[in-house]
Amino acid sequence: MMKNxxxxxxxxxxxxxxxxxxxxxxxxxxxxxxxxxxxxxxxxVCLIPIVKRLYSDEQSRKEFLGRHLKFFNSHPYMxxxxxxxxxxxxxxxxxxETDACEKLxxxxxxxxxxxxxxxxxxxxxxxKPFSLLAGVSALFLLSDSGFGGLALAGAFLLYNIPHxxxxxxxxxxGYEYGADIYKCFSNQRFRILRxxxxxxxxxxxxxxxxxxxxxxxxxxxxxxxxxxxxxxLSGVCYHVTRKFYFTVALTLILFIIAGIIVA
Amino acid sequence: MSNLLLSLLIGFLGLDTxxxxxxxxxxxxxxxxxxxxxxxxxxxxxxxxxxxxxxWLNVLPVGAAVFLEGNIxxxxxxxxxxxxxxxxxxxxxxxxxxxxxxxxxxxGAQLTVLDRKLNGLIxxxxxxxxxxxxxxxxxxxxxxxxxxxxxxMSALAYVALWGAGQMIPLLIENLPSPAEQKLEFVxxxxxxxxxxLTLPMIFRILRxxx
Numbered sequence: 115m116m117k118n119x120x121x122x123x124x125x126x127x128x129x130x131x132x133x134x135x136x137x138x139x140x141x142x143x144x145x146x147x148x149x150x151x152x153x154x155x156x157x158x159v160c161l162i163p164i165v166k167r168l169y170s171d172e173q174s175r176k177e178f179l180g181r182h183l184k185f186f187n188s189h190p191y192m193x194x195x196x197x198x199x200x201x202x203x204x205x206x207x208x209x210x211e212t213d214a215c216e217k218l219x220x221x222x223x224x225x226x227x228x229x230x231x232x233x234x235x236x237x238x239x240x241x242k243p244f245s246l247l248a249g250v251s252a253l254f255l256l257s258d259s260g261f262g263g264l265a266l267a268g269a270f271l272l273y274n275i276p277h278x279x280x281x282x283x284x285x286x287x288g289y290e291y292g293a294d295i296y297k298c299f300s301n302q303r304f305r306i307l308r309x310x311x312x313x314x315x316x317x318x319x320x321x322x323x324x325x326x327x328x329x330x331x332x333x334x335x336x337x338x339x340x341x342x343x344x345x346x347l348s349g350v351c352y353h354v355t356r357k358f359y360f361t362v363a364l365t366l367i368l369f370i371i372a373g374i375i376v377a
Numbered sequence: 378m379s380n381l382l383l384s385l386l387i388g389f390l391g392l393d394t395x396x397x398x399x400x401x402x403x404x405x406x407x408x409x410x411x412x413x414x415x416x417x418x419x420x421x422x423x424x425x426x427x428x429x430x431x432x433w434l435n436v437l438p439v440g441a442a443v444f445l446e447g448n449i450x451x452x453x454x455x456x457x458x459x460x461x462x463x464x465x466x467x468x469x470x471x472x473x474x475x476x477x478x479x480x481x482x483x484x485g486a487q488l489t490v491l492d493r494k495l496n497g498l499i500x501x502x503x504x505x506x507x508x509x510x511x512x513x514x515x516x517x518x519x520x521x522x523x524x525x526x527x528x529x530m531s532a533l534a535y536v537a538l539w540g541a542g543q544m545i546p547l548l549i550e551n552l553p554s555p556a557e558q559k560l561e562f563v564x565x566x567x568x569x570x571x572x573x574l575t576l577p578m579i580f581r582i583l584r585x586x587x
Contacts, residue, residue, distance in 0.1 A: 144395050146503070146522045148496035149441065155496075155503050159519045162512050172510045179507035179515070183500075187440070190399060230440075238437050239582060242401070246434055247575070249406050250427050257423045266407060273401050316579055323572065330565060340562040344569025345576075352573065358445065362479060362570065369566035370472075373559040 126168055128205050133289065135163040136197055137282050143190045152187040164201050168208040178204065181215060187226050189233020194281050196225045198288015199295050217293055228299055240308045244315025245273035251318035254325060276307065340369055378416060380538045387452045388531030394448050395438045396526050405429035405451035412452055416459040425455040431571025435578050446485020449530055454478035457541040468560035473545050475567060481537045488529045496522055
């Protein structure tokens, strides 16, 4: 563990504007994703407004950067919580609380798995796919009526309202709770949100399937047959082989042959 | 719109996948209608966007996993389909665009790995800048990394669009004349493919929930 020298005690306090600047920079959290330190550079870059606010001497800035450019990983949105905690404990350290840095290092290591697990489950496996499925259905339903843009705006908001909220609120909560950040992650938190997205997306997708079947069937019954056949064939092929390109190529080739035979 | 401008736009939208923003504008359902609108056919942009979204929905750029670049691939597919729309051979053009898109998804994945390796060098330079407490240099290195990815993906899109410009006229010249009719099952098959890749994901999440 890196020992940090106590900085010259600073009376400078973090302002809301600093937190907002960290929030803006957090949109580039994964910009320097690399195999050695994962998202640490993005994390460190997010905290530049904080180091500027807290320290004016070179030595303290060097130590600050050293602390935050070490290995770190998290879900990119949920990393906001770690940013908030870091801001709070760095502020405490700058104010003379000498053990704040050790606490921060331990906490950041603990948060890697918690934030990754919560974020992946909430966003990558729920909000993202189900918002997009709802968007697919709405766009398919409305594209002919000229309201396609409205469907897209709806899907965009469906995803980005919780995204922006957690990104910004994560920093605020991390800053507010500091070392007690674990209190933010009870088992039940986000449960209702997840359920709402899962059911909205699933129902929307069923609706989409019904409309697609009706549309293709009314256009040409052979198209409906081709779609169903391709769905079954590629479903089985992918389930058995787990090879994406093989499945795509096989489906494409077979249905080109089918087209040649029918023509 | 020229291929160069189009490629730069695709590269810019592609940043959203993992590098910057992550507000989903790179997803086919958003990116393809944007391209469709800019290229003068929003309806085709939306149709291809929906189709490609179903195919690539399952791909998650999580952690260190090598993920197929479905977003860039979808944008390239959409751009080619709209650019060659005036040939009035929708099935042939869509089939060619889809195949080129698949190649782009594979090459995009390889370029992402290369970009992540190059980022190792950026990390090294960043640590050196940190030793000098040079905040400006650190911010500049961060921006350089974004720029490298943007240029890589733009170049990939440009090569794909240029390749389509060479390949599609050749196909028209060399394929027997009723090829268009013979390819009429390709679009329904791609719908089926998308559904078969999406449904297991939905069932998996529903099972986990219960």
